Amino acid sequence: MTDKLIYQIGLTMINGIGDILARHLLEMFGDAEAIFSEKKQTLEKVSGIGSILAAEIKRANVLQRAEQELDFIEKNNIVPYFLTDKEYPERLRQCPDAPVLFYFKGNGDLNAKYIISIVGTRHSTGYGQELTEQLIDGLAAVLPDVLIVSGLAYGIDICAHKNALKNQLSTVAVLAHGLDRIYPPLHRNTAVEMLSNGGLLTDFPSQTDPDKPNFIKRNRIVAGLADATVVIESADKGGSLITADIAFSYGRDVYTFPGRIADPYSKGCNQLIKQNKAGLITSANDLISAMRWDITPQKAPMAVQAELFFPENEKHTNIQSLLYSEKELHINQLALLLDMPVQELSGILFELEMNGIVKVMPGNIYTLVHK
Template sequence: MISDEEEQLYSIALTMVPGIGHIGAKRLVSEAGSARYVFRNRKELPELIPDINQRVVDALDCPQAVVRAGRELDFIRKKNIRCLTFIDEDYPSRLRECDDAPIVLFFKGNADLNSLHILNMVGTRHATGYGTQLCASFLHQLKALCPDVLVVSGLAYGIDIHAHREALANDLPTVGVLAHGLDRIYPYVHRKTAIDMLDNGGLLTEFLTETNPDRHNFVSRNRIVAGMCDATIVVESAEKGGSLITAELAEGYQRDCFAFPGRVADEYSKGCNQLIRDNKASMILSAEDFVSAMGWNTGAHPVKTENVQRSLFLDLSEEEQKIVSILAKQGSLQINTLVVEADIPVQKMSALLFELEMKGVVRVLAGGMYQLLN
């Protein structure tokens, strides 16, 4: 039996083994079943993973990584920080499906990282009055339309911090994903907002303490922002910037991406306008546009449970029946939401939905929504 503490220790240690990387670490844990097994049985790994490089096996003989991981565990215990390993049930399930997902996360707060509805709002660090007003009006409208949504951003200057503050103002939980450890807040001027977020949301990071907020860490951080959410919303962006990287990552993870348009001559609308022009983001003008596109206004297409029950096939598998029951209860849903609700991996969910479509039980609507047929 693997204890949580053991798995946390070896998961943290694995992130510090030279030459492994995010994708390599995830593969090792996925194939071996746990980080503890990876370290304790490293010499047997070639039998379990035939194409593993011997260099990786040798690199795992790294006692200094385990010692450093022990120090990190001492810190998070003292600060009441949660350590979420890749096999922890509270680890963000949407993020788990990404190839380069981190194998361990550190979280302080009270948000449900597997909330039914999760979006991120990102944009330029040089937000204009137009951008800040968009954040305010969008989240105010969203509270009325979808009051259980979790708002994610990066606690950075500009659009990020305005998204967090407006979420708090509208009593929406909000999580900041950091590019450093939980032993500091950067930028420091956002400290008060960060503290407020602990009571309605939280702070999340993959980085250990004593990690500097270096430039490359922000790019790494962006993949978590994109991967843990159903959708990315770019509010304002110049022609180049971190928010466009987040949008690109979201597309790679097969997440939805949206952007607010702006005047063609405005520097911080050029990135959004390009995303829309290149069909890399759908244009939205309001929270109503967004909720409708995501199918989060499930009441618009109610499905009568009794009609569905009459149409069920006797040969539905247990997992297929589970999907049908969820759709019958909640109405049309996207695949990412179904993955969370049914606790079925996205690859398997895709195959199950295809089978249900072939059986005439569900159909695909615009925006990738799945709906039961009567």
């Protein structure tokens, strides 16, 4: 396995061989080791290779560097994902320029049922930060297993990661450098916290600096990992729009929040809507509806027991069934799951509370009274 990994890592370290060409070579020769074992004359005949790239493949220092990188990842408990691995994220594998190999440190499920990428300007405003918080709070209320992906940058990115952690959601940062450093350094504590609830991902080996082109390159992973990309705030140019364009090119959904036409960091979002590249959303509920995600609670066995309490009232039964299965829920979560106006729900909850069926805890959290 170790020898196999050396060749796989080595494939990503050949000068002039990018992910698309590397994938072509894998299709031609079957695996990474076969590529390095092939004769130079045969490699030269492969479309897109030629004599110069064939010579680069045969350079001895390529596999030497790969051995050094393997030593680094083993010492730091970093997991490499190769394109042909069963565990490789399926959404990302579908992208034509997906990384042949990337490195991951953490415990996040990169094949989670629901994955959303959240991106935006580094110069986020209070409006953008509030939208990010509301979106993630809303997602957490009904999709506790959703994975939030972003880029650990200033502004909307770090706001997304922090709010995901606050809501105990798994969150993954896609980095533009190796895993031997964190950029920006100010976000180190958040990055460390993410290791136990999400993780850090990069297709760059150690000793890679966070150079500007790397940020553009990593955006394809941000877009490719997710079911949809949400742009919170963006000027009329910037990395967020690049990520949105990439997601759009992959056939993935793109959504954005509209803003006032005079706000500089709403121009990019309004532009995406105008160009029909992004759907307009104003809440987590809009996003969930647009994605057609089924969040109907599983309540078959619980409903029978709940009916023992209030068989004459279906609404009472449904509320008790949800609280029985979920243990406790915020009133807004209940309203969303039951598709019931909060005002109507509040009256029913008060009745149940007066009858000793439910109790309210601080923060409008409701739970059943255990007798």
